[in-house]
Amino acid sequence: MKKQLLSAAIAVASLAGFSQGASAHAPSVTPDIEIFMSGASAQDKALAALFVNLCDAGTLDVFKDNGTAGSEGKNHSAYFCTLNSTNVPGLTVNGAAATTAKVLFHKRSAGGSAQGVNPLIDGVAIAAMRIDNGNCTQQGVTNTWFCNASGANLTNVVSDAGISDVEPKLFVGPNKPSNASEVDPVAADAALNVVPAAALVFGVPVSDNLYVALQRAQNLLAGFGGSCAPGAYTEACMPSLSKQQVAELISGQIKRWSEFKVGGVALTALTAGLNYTDSDGTVRAVTPNDTKVHFCKRIDGSGTGAQQYVKFLNNPCSSAGLSPDWAGSNLAGPVKHEVSGSGDMELCLEDFADGETASKQITTTNPDVFNTAVNTANNRAWAIGHQSLENNATHAKHYRFIKVDGVAPTLEQAFRGKYMDWVEQTFQWRKAISADKSTVIAKIAADAASPTILATELNISFVHPFGQSGYLAIGNGNNFTDTLNVNAPVMPYSHAVAGSLSNCQVPVIKNSTNTSKPM
Template sequence: MKFNRLSVAMAATALLGAGEAFALAPGAAVDIEIWASGATAQDKGVEALFSELCVAGSLDIYRDNANASKPGAQHSAYFCTLDSTKVTGLSTVNPNVLFHKRSQGGSAQGVTPLILDQAITHMQINNGNCSKTAPDSFYRCTLANAGDTILHESDLGVSDVNPDLFRGANAPIEGGVKQPNVTTSQVSSLLDVTPAAGLVFGIPVTLSLYTALQDAQMDQGRIPAGCALGDDSNPDCMPSLSSEQVASLLAGKVQNWNRFKVQVGGASSDFFTSYSGGMGLTDNKVAICRRVDGSGTQAQANAVFLNNPCMASAVLPVASSNALSGPIVPSTNLALNGIGQSGSGDVDNCLADFNDGTNTGGGNSGNSKRWAIGIQSLEKNSGKDKNGNSIARKNYRFVKIDGAAPTLAEVAAGRYPDWVEQTFQWRKASVGGPTGDVLTILQKVAQDASKPSIVKDLNVEFNHPFGQSGFLALSTNGTNAQTFPFDAANNPTINLTHKQGASLDNCRAPVVNTTSGKNLLDL
């Protein structure tokens, strides 16, 4: 059973009496401690929100250093003096709040442990394990020593899709064991669920496959002649796959790339691998850089393209690798997590390795060159950093789906299909969930972490050569409403929703929000 954690120590708060604020180092007193787990996609929004809600100068950020090149990939924490004029209804004036966020394990860790009221591993920051040195603006924390982590129930869960989709093919595998299905009745009786933001996903393909698709579709007259191979700066020059073609690939129904027939002119069909980029391939087997069961990224792809687990007889995603005939489906840790890639960075490496004939990610031991597809959110591989500066891109590119580019504008207009609404959730108070100050803060996070003013700043990093992508604020959340024409730079809000009444279900076809004044769509 979970209870609010309020420290008896109030010394740090008392120091603020004269209006002076200091960043909160690991040993500072904690008045309210909150534990969150699940999908990484909302992490930046939560961090941005704490920057708004904290007393100026009081916020310190903590990231795990398990991978020094990717600090915070598994755990992070935000520690500050919360401004009670910005979070109204708190029992304490300007309390010191420590907000833990576990990202390890992805979306499923924001669902199943809450359903089971199960303690999971979280990062501590007060074990002498965190230090800050220049040029870092944050603390790096070790996880390897006794006391660096603690088993604790999560107050808040975050997932890329609504919690009841984590069943069947989406139920996670932990330590080689398939976890129990989440049921709709469990969710309705145990959890309060709040939609977070819309997030655009897509189908990335190796750069050599991208150029081959361009070459073949130019030959067919489907994209303009003269498009530069590899170019994705002009949406007209981007190749497209249909939803049915993507479904067939993700389900493992296409063993090799020459199963795709390229008809030009009369009845003859050219071998697909005879097009640009095909000559350097190790073989023509399809490679699929999918995610593990329990990944929200995999769950959304299963729902959008395979209608799984939305109906009992839905097609299953590919779950095995066939070295003889294909498809090839590598894994980052088959024994522990099942087939697939554990994180989005693993998908990055998987695609780049198959394109380049390398084995950075460990899934291409033969250093093969194969045409591969993957599943990623449009947060990835834009060529921009969080400040909008140009950075190097991996050797893969996103393709159009059903002729529409994966941009915010195409999603908002109802033309691009691959997007879902994320969720925040916590256990109901009646079954031991958060109450009091903890609940007040969680409700504020759920309401504001995905508001347009935060979302638009996060999207700077997701400005692809072909257009703006990333997150969408929801018109179902408070006073948000889409503007016409759609304004990605200032108001990335969408009037479409998978929510009907009080229920959000990403298995549903998105329809226009019927709230007065918001039932408008771009044609």
């Protein structure tokens, strides 16, 4: 595979620094191949890096919806460049072999993983962002464009491909999106090519103020039995919740944080007078003025939500699984806030840390509309959510990940079978699409399974103060030893030991001739 001078991941993040080149592709250029993909927002940065790494140097333009400032592209994005047959073997245009092709790759993230599953199976057209309607504005002399993605600037199409944090057959029960029926396994097999790609580490994010409160409760802070500064983000200073405590919170069992007691003292009282300094340099009080439990939850159909319900609630794996869909109470608590993508999750958690009102939650469904403010009273509160570890590595947003059962969400801990919140993602594409499109999609999916590409193109954006997180290649078909190789990470544990991939399975190391297994 061609390697650009900058890694693709760095290139995606740094496009504002590139000037518009003559060979780049503005909205007026007609593509040879146009691909529509929908699904997991947790995979957006990785997916962008995988596609960009295939592009011929100097040919790339990036298009993002112009939503909330600083969160452009959280619902829709597109990548337009030239691909060549060296990087994409078997490349065709209109069914004929081609040495190059101008490829426009759309990615819809709104609605999460299920939008890359159910509509593909059912043949349902969903909204995707146009770039050719005079709706995109070039940002200075860069190759980045911000686009209006509303009204006539959206086009309804049946997606060619999807990406989901968990396998398609898990999009039932609480994971069914509002605009589709539950996945029929027989119909899924008939309609889709499904390829497991890699294992992705997820985590439990909490608002910064809750993070410091948990540090205080667990005697991590200097002056309170420990040596850590408030908010310190090293592995040794990270607080923890047990799997059972997370399950209690996200299933709506706890109304107020005062119900959590430490030595007979309510957690909300334990933090009286305690302050911390956020990443912007603002000194903030830890104790909230709203003590209700707030759960920032992705809407039904989110793969990020689905993996958390599988891992913590056993839903939909068992008919006895706990439900993440509960009414709650805006007056007594707990309160559930259903938001759209991973960017919206960040805004929700940050709003409660800072006492702001930037985030929106769902107002109506099918189509899903988000125009109701999450934090209408600008309260400071403690909030919990779900998120993949590709987010907030620099802690620019005011939330942090915590440990689960005392274990940090790192590659090393997942590799050793100690960290449990990870799942195997899948790419799927419709069997009915053209060979032109299938070839490009299959190449992206294959690269997403390569240990070295995961390390060099994707995991570089997953380096947190507490350690390296990110993706691991699937152990079935990739060699591993008892030591994690961060330059070619492979997950020895598998959710596909008893039959086909099922993230409901307890992951184990498959019985094989490999006698070097991690402990």
